[in-house]
Every structure is written in C-alpha cells, then in structure tokens.
Amino acid sequence: MDIRDSTSEPNIENLDMALIVSPPSTDSRHRLLRRQAKAGVIRPLGYGLYTDDLNSPLERVSQRELLSIVSALVPSGLISHRSALDSGISYNGLVHLTGPVKRDFKLPGLTLKIIKGPGPLPADTKIPTALPGGAAYRSAIPRALLENLQNRRAVDRKARPILGQEGVEGWLENFLSRHDETALNRLRDQARAISEQLKWGEEFEKLDRLIGALLGTRKTSLKHPRAIARAQGLPFDAERVDLFQTVSTYLNDSPPVVAPAQANADPALQAFVESYFSNFIEGTEFELEEAHQIVMSATPLKYREDDSHDVIGTFNAIMISGNKPLADTREAFERQLLDWNAQVIFSRNSKNPGHWKERRNQAGNTVFVSPPLVLGTLAKGFELIAATPQPEARAALAKFIISEIHPFTDGNGRVSRLLMNQILSAAGLTRIIIPTVFREDYTLSLKALSNNANAEPYARILTRAARFSSLLDYSSQTRLFKQLEASNALKDHSTDKLRLKDLERVH
Numbered sequence: 117m118d119i120r121d122s123t124s125e126p127n128i129e130n131l132d133m134a135l136i137v138s139p140p141s142t143d144s145r146h147r148l149l150r151r152q153a154k155a156g157v158i159r160p161l162g163y164g165l166y167t168d169d170l171n172s173p174l175e176r177v178s179q180r181e182l183l184s185i186v187s188a189l190v191p192s193g194l195i196s197h198r199s200a201l202d203s204g205i206s207y208n209g210l211v212h213l214t215g216p217v218k219r220d221f222k223l224p225g226l227t228l229k230i231i232k233g234p235g236p237l238p239a240d241t242k243i244p245t246a247l248p249g250g251a252a253y254r255s256a257i258p259r260a261l262l263e264n265l266q267n268r269r270a271v272d273r274k275a276r277p278i279l280g281q282e283g284v285e286g287w288l289e290n291f292l293s294r295h296d297e298t299a300l301n302r303l304r305d306q307a308r309a310i311s312e313q314l315k316w317g318e319e320f321e322k323l324d325r326l327i328g329a330l331l332g333t334r335k336t337s338l339k340h341p342r343a344i345a346r347a348q349g350l351p352f353d354a355e356r357v358d359l360f361q362t363v364s365t366y367l368n369d370s371p372p373v374v375a376p377a378q379a380n381a382d383p384a385l386q387a388f389v390e391s392y393f394s395n396f397i398e399g400t401e402f403e404l405e406e407a408h409q410i411v412m413s414a415t416p417l418k419y420r421e422d423d424s425h426d427v428i429g430t431f432n433a434i435m436i437s438g439n440k441p442l443a444d445t446r447e448a449f450e451r452q453l454l455d456w457n458a459q460v461i462f463s464r465n466s467k468n469p470g471h472w473k474e475r476r477n478q479a480g481n482t483v484f485v486s487p488p489l490v491l492g493t494l495a496k497g498f499e500l501i502a503a504t505p506q507p508e509a510r511a512a513l514a515k516f517i518i519s520e521i522h523p524f525t526d527g528n529g530r531v532s533r534l535l536m537n538q539i540l541s542a543a544g545l546t547r548i549i550i551p552t553v554f555r556e557d558y559t560l561s562l563k564a565l566s567n568n569a570n571a572e573p574y575a576r577i578l579t580r581a582a583r584f585s586s587l588l589d590y591s592s593q594t595r596l597f598k599q600l601e602a603s604n605a606l607k608d609h610s611t612d613k614l615r616l617k618d619l620e621r622v623h
Contacts, residue, residue, distance in 0.1 A: 163221060211226065237314075508545065547585060
C-alpha cells in the first residue's frame with residue numbers, strides 16, 4: 117500500500133489503496149480530504165489518517181499499516197516493552213510505545229499506548245516506512261528486556277506493557293535454546309551499556325540475576341517452568357512437550373484397542389518376529405527364513421554383518437526386557453533406554469550405541485529435539501507416560517514420545533517400539549508388531565502427529581496392527597510363518613493389502 121503525505125495536493129482519482137496522512141487543520145488540503153471522505157471516495161481512520169481501500173475492514177487496514185501509522189503519529193517514539201519482544205500487535209490490538217508524552221491513540225482495531233520515556237538510541241532499530249521521510253523505531257532486544265523488567269502495573273494483566281520476570285525468563289530460555297552461552301553473554305553486555313546510558317541500574321541487576329541463574333553462575337528464584345528446568349540442568353523443548361500433552365489427551369480418550377496376550381506363546385518365536393519386522397521398517401531387509409537362521413544361530417550373514425547384528429541385538433533386547441514394569445524413576449527410565457539402544461545397535465560403533473545423540477537429527481522435514489534439550493524433554497515426557505492410567509494409551513504415548521525426541525543417533529524407532537511393547541506385556545496385553553505391508557501407513561501416521569498433532573491415524577494404525585498381532589500363532593513356527601505369507605504381512609504396501617481373514621485359515 118502506498119502512503120501519501122498531504123504536503124502535496126492528493127490526486128484522489130489516481131490513489132492506489134493509499135494511506136493518506138494529513139494533520140488536522142483548516143487548510144484546503146485537509147478540507148479536500150474531508151469532502152472526499154464524505155463522498156465515500158476515501159475513508160477516515162482518525163487523527164488525520166485516511167485510506168482509499170474501500171473493501172478491507174478498517175481494523176485490517178490499521179494493523180497492516182502499523183509502522184507507517186506509528187511514524188506519522190509518534191515520530192519521535194518507538195515500539196517498546198512487550199510489543200518489542202512479541203509480534204508487535206498484542207492483546208486486543210494493543211501496541212505499547214515509548215514517547216515524549218503519555219498518550220493513547222485509538223484507531224479501528226488498533227490502540228497505540230504511549231509510555232513517557234527516553235526516545236530512540238543509536239542501538240535501537242530504525243524502520244523506514246513508505247511515508248515520505250517517515251520512519252518507525254523499535255527498541256533493541258537488550259533495551260526491550262530491560263523495559264520488560266520495569267515496575268509497571270495494569271488493571272487487566274493481559275494489557276500490561278511488560279512481560280514481567282516470568283515472561284522475560286521464558287524469552288531468555290528460548291533464546292538460549294536457539295543460540296549459545298556466548299550469544300546470551302553478548303546480549304547481557306549490550307544491556308549493561310544501555311542501562312548505563314538510560315540509568316536503569318535496577319532493571320539491569322534483575323536481568324543480570326536471571327541470565328546468571330540460567331547459565332548456572334548465580335542463584336536466584338525463577339518463575340518460568342522452562343527457565344527452572346534449565347537452571348536445574350534439564351532444559352526442554354516446550355513445543356514438543358505441548359504436543360505430547362495434546363497426544364496424551366487424545367490417547368486417554370481414544371486409546372488403541374489391544375487384545376490380551378496369548379498364554380501359550382513361545383517368547384523366543386515372538387521376539388524373533390518382532391525383531392524382524394521392527395528392523396524391516398528401518399530398512400534392514402532379510403528373507404524371513406534367512407533372518408530366523410541368523411537369530412537362532414547368532415551367526416551374522418557374510419558381508420551383511422552389521423545388518424545381521426541389528427536383528428540379533430533387537431531380538432536379545434526384547435528377550436531381556438520381557439514383561440518388566442515401566443521404570444519408576446526418571447533416572448531408571450533413562451538407563452533403560454540407554455541399555456536398549458546399546459543392545460540394539462551394538463555393532464555400529466560409529467552410531468555411538470548406548471549414548472545420547474550429540475548432533476540434531478531429522479527425518480524428511482521433521483527436525484527432532486536438539487541434543488541439549490533431550491534429557492529435559494525426556495523428563496517431561498516420562499511424567500506424562502507415568503501419569504497415563506490405561507496401559508494401551510501409555511504404551512502408544514511412550515512409543516511416540518521416544519520417536520519424536522529421537523534421543524539417539526540411530527535405533528530410535530526400534531527402541532520406541534520396544535518400550536511400547538514392554539508396557540503392553542507388563543499389562544498382559546498383546547505385543548504390537550507393525551507388518552511390512554503397514555509400513556507406509558505407520559510412518560504417515562507419525563508424520564501426521566509431528567506436523568499436525570493429529571493422533572487419530574496413529575491410534576487407528578496401532579489398533580489394526582494389534583488386531584493382526586493377536587491373530588498370529590506364536591506356539592508354532594511353521595504355522596506362524598505360513599500366516600505371515602498368507603496374510604500379505606511381508607508384502608509391500610504399494611502392491612498388496614493385509615488379509616486378516618486368511619490368518620485364521622492357516623493350519
């Protein structure tokens with residue numbers, strides 16, 4: 117949108133969605149704009165501001181042209197306090213500014229609330245606008261942090277001009293999770309210099325204490341949950357934890373359906389089939405009989421030693437885990453995951469088995485939790501897992517949490533499925549096997565969870581896989597292998613569909 121000053125005669129016929137600025141006066145130019153507004157050619161916004169956008173709601177016009185409006189109405193002021201740290205327009209269209217006098221400007225969908233204070237400093241951000249010669253200013257981040265630690269009150273807490281201590285703690289923790297200690301210390305040094313210019317020693321002392329607490333160099337009482345967790349050495353990925361809570365709510369209301377475990381199942385045969393399919397999903401592909409020979413003889417296939425060891429390692433981890441209950445402390449839970457990972461990928465030394473990842477990993481467009489946030493996010497996830505009453509929901513949630521955090525360099529999917537099935541076994545329920553023919557549906561359901569927090573496809577695929585798993589005969593190797601062939605469980609999803617009805621027909 118063009119923005120025109122009224123210092124030259126506006127040609128109304130040629131205006132193109134222009135924001136026209138004309139300070140209230142009695143001169144001919146202002147009278148012309150008033151006549152055109154009365155004729156419906158342009159519309160007034162207030163305070164000598166007009167627009168020839170006759171279609172958009174005036175609220176949208178005001179918010180769209182925030183920076184130009186600020187430069188016109190508060191030329192020596194700057195966007196400050198909480199508005200400098202958030203998106204600008206906050207609660208109920210409110211924007212906080214600092215200017216030479218205390219004043220409010222109320223336009224459609226927009227309120228500029230000016231706090232009396234010092235004007236722009238060289239360190240603050242100057243934003244050129246389309247208004248000829250106009251510019252808006254925004255407090256530099258170090259200054260804005262100091263502003264948000266000032267003592268200011270408001271009747272409506274949401275309308276407060278400051279974030280306060282808890283809000284600043286949250287901002288700092290988020291900054292530290294994306295940068296490093298050096299960047300945060302640089303921010304502190306910049307804030308110190310600004311505080312000396314503005315004589316804001318009290319505000320800087322507060323900020324210095326908070327930064328010191330987050331870096332572990334000072335002790336002070338913190339309020340924000342993520343800041344407290346970081347000070348305790350367990351910073352977490354807040355967005356992931358929010359996602360886990362959403363998934364937990366859905367699964368508690370609509371858990372997957374899982375049948376009781378078979379009383380006469382051969383544990384070794386069941387563990388083999390589980391290991392076989394769990395590795396096949398990850399791309400470790402063997403013929404069924406070939407894989408069975410590798411596992412039962414504990415002898416790797418020549419030239420495929422690492423792949424063979426993956427199947428053997430997963431099998432051994434399943435046998436060891438059995439139907440033990442879920443760990444009852446965070447430390448024991450972490451130890452269990454590390455032990456499983458060490459077992460599952462024991463031969464892949466380059467993948468650092470049995471250790472947390474040191475570099476961020478991703479699958480497609482999904483970027484998993486960064487290494488410094490793994491333990492804190494696991495701790496929050498463990499709280500949710502332990503608090504989930506139904507074993508079916510607990511198992512599904514635990515599997516997703518490990519998959520979404522991806523705490524290891526490799527073996528994450530296999531460890532996550534192992535955890536799911538241990539929880540199910542401890543409750544006397546069927547261990548869930550994801551057949552090859554379900555691989556695409558299974559991975560897509562996890563993507564729907566990661567990207568859209570849509571848990572319905574995930575619960576549905578686990579229910580289908582649990583139904584399939586409950587119909588397998590784990591008392592007979594011959595019958596079991598025939599069932600897998602007859603049901604298309606070993607086939608690719610693009611060419612075949614699972615045939616559950618054929619499972620019971622095999623003799």
